[in-house]
Every structure is written in structure tokens, then in C-alpha cells.
Amino acid sequence: MELQLDRLTRKFGPKIAVDRVSATLSAGVYGLLGANGAGKTTLMRMICGVLRPTGGEVSYDGVPISHLGDAYRSLLGYLPQDFGYYPEFTALDFMEYMAALKGIGRHDARARSLRLLDQVGLAGEERRRIRTFSGGMRQRLGIAQAVLNDPEVLVLDEPTAGLDPKERVRFRNLIASLAQDKIVLLSTHIVSDVEYIADRILVMRGGAIVLSGSPAHLVSEAEGKVWEATLPAREAERLEGRLTASNIHYLDGGAACVRYVADAPELAGSVSVAPTLEDLYLYVFREPGPALAAGVHFKEDRHG
Numbered sequence: 001m002e003l004q005l006d007r008l009t010r011k012f013g014p015k016i017a018v019d020r021v022s023a024t025l026s027a028g029v030y031g032l033l034g035a036n037g038a039g040k041t042t043l044m045r046m047i048c049g050v051l052r053p054t055g056g057e058v059s060y061d062g063v064p065i066s067h068l069g070d071a072y073r074s075l076l077g078y079l080p081q082d083f084g085y086y087p088e089f090t091a092l093d094f095m096e097y098m099a100a101l102k103g104i105g106r107h108d109a110r111a112r113s114l115r116l117l118d119q120v121g122l123a124g125e126e127r128r129r130i131r132t133f134s135g136g137m138r139q140r141l142g143i144a145q146a147v148l149n150d151p152e153v154l155v156l157d158e159p160t161a162g163l164d165p166k167e168r169v170r171f172r173n174l175i176a177s178l179a180q181d182k183i184v185l186l187s188t189h190i191v192s193d194v195e196y197i198a199d200r201i202l203v204m205r206g207g208a209i210v211l212s213g214s215p216a217h218l219v220s221e222a223e224g225k226v227w228e229a230t231l232p233a234r235e236a237e238r239l240e241g242r243l244t245a246s247n248i249h250y251l252d253g254g255a256a257c258v259r260y261v262a263d264a265p266e267l268a269g270s271v272s273v274a275p276t277l278e279d280l281y282l283y284v285f286r287e288p289g290p291a292l293a294a295g296v297h298f299k300e301d302r303h304g
């Protein structure tokens with residue numbers, strides 16, 4: 001079971017949305033992390049065969065998906081970002097309808113639908129109309145339909161969008177339980193969505209994969225680039241937009257502890273601290289900002 005992306009590229013006019021992405025995915029959970037517009041949806045749509053690449057190709061076990069046709073669709077599960085839920089359908093009607101579209105026989109469809117609705121925590125809600133569901137319930141239904149055909153490749157585009165923290169946790173656990181023996185690719189711009197469940201994280205920026213590896217490996221990439229410094233609170237307030245701060249914690253007595261990412265310390269008294277995946281993400285997506293405002297003590301100022 002192997003999905004190969006070979007210099008996969010998609011242009012929209014002059015805009016390059018996905019730029020020569022190459023990767024080999026085997027069974028496991030892959031977290032595709034990137035800011036809005038990084039190219040995640042475009043990449044996923046090409047992987048699912050609903051958008052043609054303008055360059056490169058996607059292959060499954062060595063065969064281009066354009067040659068596999070229906071055979072590829074039958075081993076694919078997809079939850080698109082803008083999934084249409086048919087609000088007047090009940091959850092069970094919807095599942096059976098999706099099963100029919102996937103070519104699953106009537107008898108099987110009922111049994112599988114009920115089993116999956118139970119697995120995603122919708123037991124007892126089978127006959128409720130979807131329009132009465134919360135966002136979290138709809139997303140769980142979306143996952144359930146995506147795995148109806150027991151896919152080998154499961155693609156979930158921002159499945160946690162709009163979920164509250166409790167639902168996010170529940171959702172993560174659900175993905176982990178459904179992911180066994182599958183290639184699962186899950187996109188998000190929220191680090192904690194994939195930090196714990198992804199075996200590998202692919203960080204996408206400007207249409208390209210700029211970093212990939214296990215969460216632990218990626219965290220180690222930010223080693224020596226995360227700093228903390230304590231300074232007067234009024235100086236900390238003026239740092240806004242001038243420093244890639246991952247956290248500013250105001251302390252009693254008019255001081256503030258600033259945690260930030262940078263190649264070298266930028267504030268006097270900075271100490272290097274252990275990075276988290278969120279620090280790495282901020283480091284990758286940091287905007288080169290202007291120099292710090294006068295009045296803030298640069299490390300060089302104090303020592304120079």
C-alpha cells in the first residue's frame with residue numbers, strides 16, 4: 001500500500017497552487033499542515049482524482065491513478081472541505097445514499113451504515129435529520145461516509161474546522177481508531193489537531209512541502225530557535241508584530257515573559273528553551289518583520 005506523488009503541480013492561470021510536490025505515503029496518519037492558501041486543498045483534490053494536475057502525477061502502488069479509474073475510487077475515502085450534507089436526509093438515509101453511490105449492495109449498506117454511525121458516536125441519532133445536527137455531529141457523519149467502502153486511502157480536508165475543543169479531541173480519537181491499515185491524509189492549520197495522532201507531518205507553504213518528518217523530528221528542527229525573555233510589560237506590549245512571539249505571559253509586578261522564535265536571540269536576557277511543534281510551525285511561517293522598536297532592549301544594546 002503506497003501512494004506516490006511525483007512532482008505534482010497545479011497552476012491556476014499564472015498562479016502555482018501546488019509546486020512539484022513529491023512524496024511517498026504508506027500506511028499511517030499524515031498531517032498536512034499549512035496556512036490558508038498554502039495549497040492543501042488543491043493537493044488533496046489531485047490525490048483524490050477530482051482535479052487534474054498540470055504537471056507530475058499521483059500513482060498508487062506504482063500505477064498512475066489516471067489509469068486506475070474506478071479501481072482507485074473504490075479504495076479511496078474522501079471528506080472534502082465543502083461537503084454537501086443534504087439537510088433533509090436522516091443520518092441513516094444519507095449513509096445509505098452514499099453507500100449506493102459507492103456501489104455497496106442494499107443489505108450490506110444498512111449493516112455498515114449502522115455500524116459506522118455507532119463507531120462515530122451517532123448511535124441513537126440515525127433517524128434524525130441532518131439539519132438538526134451540530135457541526136461536530138456533521139463532521140463525524142462526514143467521516144463515517146468517507147470510510148463506508150473501507151478505503152485504503154482516506155483523505156480528510158480540514159475535518160476539524162468549526163469544532164469546539166472537546167469535539168476536536170473526540171475527533172482525533174476517532175481518526176486514530178479508524179486509521180489502522182490505511183493511508184490517512186488529514187489537512188489542518190491547527191497544530192494540535194495532528195501533533196498527537198500523525199505519524200508524519202508534512203508542512204506546506206507556498207504550494208511546496210517545506211518540511212516533513214515525525215512530530216518529534218520536526219520539533220527537533222526548532223531546537224535552538226525558541227527563546228524566552230522577561231522584560232517590562234510596557235515593552236512587551238510594543239513587540240506586537242515585530243517579533244514572532246508564540247506567547248506573552250504578563251506577570252505580577254509589571255513584567256512579562258515573552259516566548260518567541262528567531263534564529264538568534266533578539267531580546268536582552270533571552271534564554272534558549274525547549275521547542276514545541278507549534279514553535280516550529282510559527283518559525284516556518286514567520287514573516288520577516290522590521291527591526292524591533294527603539295526602547296526595547298536588544299541583546300546587542302545591552303552588551304554593545
Ligand SMILES: Nc1ncnc2c1ncn2[C@@H]1O[C@H](COP(=O)(O)OP(=O)(O)OP(=O)(O)O)[C@@H](O)[C@H]1O
Pocket residue numbers: 012015016017034035036037038039040041042043
Ligand atoms: N479554482 C481555483 N482558481 C484559482 N485559484 C485557485 C483555485 N483553487 C485554489 N486557488 C489558489 O491556489 C492557492 C492554494 O489554494 P488551496 O485552497 O489549495 O489552499 P489551502 O491550503 O487549502 O487553503 P485553505 O485552508 O484556505 O483552504 C490559493 O492561492 C488559492 O487562491
